[in-house]
Amino acid sequence: MIKIMVGAKRVVxxxxxxxxxxxxxxxxxxxxxxxxxxFDENAIEEAVKLKQQGIVAEIVxxxxxxxxxxxxxxxxxxxxxxxxxxxxMDNHKVEPIMVAKIFKQLVAMENPDIIFLGKQAIDDxxxxxxxxxxxxxxxxxxxxxxxxxxxxxxxxxxREIENGTETLEITLPAVLTADLHLNEPRFIKLPxxxxxxxxxxxTITLEELNIKFKPSTRLIKAIDGEIxxxxxxxxNFDELISTIRESI
Amino acid sequence: MKTLVISNVVxxxxxxxxYNLLGAANILSAPVDVxxxxxxxxxxxxxxxxxxxxxxxxxxxxxxxxxxxxxxIANQLAEICKNYTHILIASDSFGKNLLPRIAxxxxxxxxxxxxxxxxxxxxxxxxxxxxxLVEIESLEDTKLLSIRTNNFEANKSISDVICPITxxxxxxxxxxKIKYISNNVVDKSVDLSSAKIVVSGGISLGSRESFDSLxxxxxxxxxxxxxxxxxxxxxxxxNNDTQVGQTGVNVAPELYLAVGxxxxxxxxxxxxxxxTVIAINTDGHAAIFEHADYGIxxxxxxxxxxxxxxx
Ligand SMILES: Cc1cc2nc3c(=O)[nH]c(=O)nc-3n(C[C@H](O)[C@H](O)[C@H](O)COP(=O)(O)OP(=O)(O)OC[C@H]3O[C@@H](n4cnc5c(N)ncnc54)[C@H](O)[C@@H]3O)c2cc1C
Ligand SMILES: Nc1ncnc2c1ncn2[C@@H]1O[C@H](COP(=O)(O)O)[C@@H](O)[C@H]1O
Numbered sequence: 001m002i003k004i005m006v007g008a009k010r011v012v013x014x015x016x017x018x019x020x021x022x023x024x025x026x027x028x029x030x031x032x033x034x035x036x037x038x039f040d041e042n043a044i045e046e047a048v049k050l051k052q053q054g055i056v057a058e059i060v061x062x063x064x065x066x067x068x069x070x071x072x073x074x075x076x077x078x079x080x081x082x083x084x085x086x087x088x089m090d091n092h093k094v095e096p097i098m099v100a101k102i103f104k105q106l107v108a109m110e111n112p113d114i115i116f117l118g119k120q121a122i123d124d125x126x127x128x129x130x131x132x133x134x135x136x137x138x139x140x141x142x143x144x145x146x147x148x149x150x151x152x153x154x155x156x157x158x159r160e161i162e163n164g165t166e167t168l169e170i171t172l173p174a175v176l177t178a179d180l181h182l183n184e185p186r187f188i189k190l191p192x193x194x195x196x197x198x199x200x201x202x203t204i205t206l207e208e209l210n211i212k213f214k215p216s217t218r219l220i221k222a223i224d225g226e227i228x229x230x231x232x233x234x235x236n237f238d239e240l241i242s243t244i245r246e247s248i
Numbered sequence: 249m250k251t252l253v254i255s256n257v258v259x260x261x262x263x264x265x266x267y268n269l270l271g272a273a274n275i276l277s278a279p280v281d282v283x284x285x286x287x288x289x290x291x292x293x294x295x296x297x298x299x300x301x302x303x304x305x306x307x308x309x310x311x312x313x314x315x316x317x318x319x320x321i322a323n324q325l326a327e328i329c330k331n332y333t334h335i336l337i338a339s340d341s342f343g344k345n346l347l348p349r350i351a352x353x354x355x356x357x358x359x360x361x362x363x364x365x366x367x368x369x370x371x372x373x374x375x376x377x378x379x380x381l382v383e384i385e386s387l388e389d390t391k392l393l394s395i396r397t398n399n400f401e402a403n404k405s406i407s408d409v410i411c412p413i414t415x416x417x418x419x420x421x422x423x424x425k426i427k428y429i430s431n432n433v434v435d436k437s438v439d440l441s442s443a444k445i446v447v448s449g450g451i452s453l454g455s456r457e458s459f460d461s462l463x464x465x466x467x468x469x470x471x472x473x474x475x476x477x478x479x480x481x482x483x484x485x486x487n488n489d490t491q492v493g494q495t496g497v498n499v500a501p502e503l504y505l506a507v508g509x510x511x512x513x514x515x516x517x518x519x520x521x522x523x524t525v526i527a528i529n530t531d532g533h534a535a536i537f538e539h540a541d542y543g544i545x546x547x548x549x550x551x552x553x554x555x556x557x558x559x
Contacts, residue, residue: 027380171426220384227539241554
């Protein structure tokens with residue numbers, strides 16, 4: 001039986017339209033609804049499925065950020081993770097390279113067979129941590145996976161690429177990152193939430209992990225990225241077809 | 249300052265995104281080396297060497313590099329990257345897979361999906377599904393940048409002088425932890441990410457049959473690539489690789505025809521750089537009209553068959 005470590009990033013909910021602050025210094029997310037990163041839901045769902053198949057002994061969820069991450073970890077636990085690790089960054093901004101360094105230390109402590117992360121976090125849309133971690137650990141990587149099959153110490157995966165998929169066979173330990181097409185995350189039921197309250201969350205600081213905080217970028221300014229157009233409404237089919245003809 | 253452009257080979261040809269990467273690299277006004285890897289690269293290296301503004305072509309030629317697994321190249325590339333201040337790669341699925349692995353090996357940060365280079369240290373990119381555009385300063389000595397190639401002019405100009413080609417010996421250890429099994433890649437007549445015209449359909453098509461009998465023929469008529477929303481993909485009407493958006497493909501065609509899709513932010517994120525957008529939707533209040541140049545309120549099942557017939 002194997003052990004899986006999953007990522008559980010706390011992000012602004014996908015349905016929230018994020019605004020920038022009046023002074024353009026950053027985004028304004030103080031009162032935004034927060035959720036578990038959707039791709040992490042897929043990674044967790046897959047880990048839970050593998051557990052139900054009797055392949056996985058334990059699933060450990062990791063969230064890195066401020067105190068409120070405990071809510072996110074409760075959700076991960078309700079989804080079927082067995083225990084959780086919260087890495088407290090206080091109010092430091094967490095960048096992918098920092099996250100990868102933290103995961104590297106946690107992997108050394110926990111020795112998971114699969115580190116199952118999301119393909120990307122929907123706040124910064126970086127799409128970096130899994131690959132960075134695999135590079136640091138010199139592990140094989142299966143990114144953007146839409147299908148996973150684990151037999152003994154090997155995972156056969158399909159990954160999404162331009163114009164189709166490719167199939168790779170990976171020897172564990174490995175890093176996998178989930179695509180949204182991997183599965184359909186289940187709905188959480190009330191008993192799951194009750195059970196989650198009893199599962200342990202262990203808090204760790206950067207000092208305990210022996211990591212120094214170091215920023216990789218500095219935000220200069222944030223502006224509204226939405227571009228609205230002046231739409232000319234067409235009245236009938238003939239106008240439509242001539243507009244298309246003119247545009248090509 | 250010195251720039252390295254990493255470009256993979258696609259079907260024994262130069263990856264067309266190389267031209268846009270060179271356009272992006274030009275902004276930095278530093279010498280540009282291009283590195284490529286694969287097997288039997290001679291012709292490709294020669295072609296790249298003719299491009300103006302290329303200072304040197306580096307090539308790693310080895311049969312192992314045929315089905316390119318990043319595990320078998322990233323360590324060597326990371327070593328080479330140390331000689332440069334700026335590393336540029338396309339943010340396609342290959343670049344997304346490779347560059348962060350190099351970043352991890354070097355233990356430095358990366359900036360993903362750069363849409364604008366302001367100065368050697370300042371870059372712009374979107375966050376929150378394109379809702380917010382940020383200007384960020386890199387604090388790293390080596391800047392690892394994945395480039396949204398649609399946002400940069402292609403530079404295809406040829407020079408009279410052919411630049412030197414340097415063969416680099418393949419030294420990356422070959423991983424026995426990963427094995428390439430197969431692929432299921434369909435060669436498309438029109439590539440979605442670089443298409444001049446895209447016809448995208450949404451969930452309102454109602455079935456794969458409708459998608460295939462309405463969106464595809466319309467695309468064919470216009471010599472366009474087929475796109476889809478995530479909802480249409482999840483419903484099985486279109487393949488995963490046609491998904492346009494935050495978590496799918498990024499397109500920037502001359503004409504984007506949005507058929508029966510609502511214009512969710514996650515979808516807009518992938519098509520907002522389209523030049524002309526024409527939307528067809530039964531709901532006059534659909535968000536897609538806020539992102540369209542022209543719109544028609546109407547039923548796609550009436551409009552599209554007529555378009556196929558008359559175009
Ligand atoms: C993390 C995350 C990532 C996502 N990434 C993406 C992404 O990359 N790409 C993406 O597309 N989505 C993405 N989504 C999903 C996105 O939020 C929307 O759900 C999706 O784009 C909606 O697809 P749709 O427009 O086809 O469906 P709907 O929103 O249901 O819209 C259907 C539209 O069709 C119109 N319509 C109905 N009948 C007709 C008719 N007969 N003729 C004409 N019009 C008709 C309706 O008025 C409506 O506007 C993501 C969501 C999340 C949470
Ligand atoms: N702060 C975090 N805490 C836990 N996991 C994270 C965090 N940041 C990123 N990850 C994981 O890494 C994946 C990719 O994130 P990114 O590379 O930032 O887009 C996410 O889907 C998570 O699984």
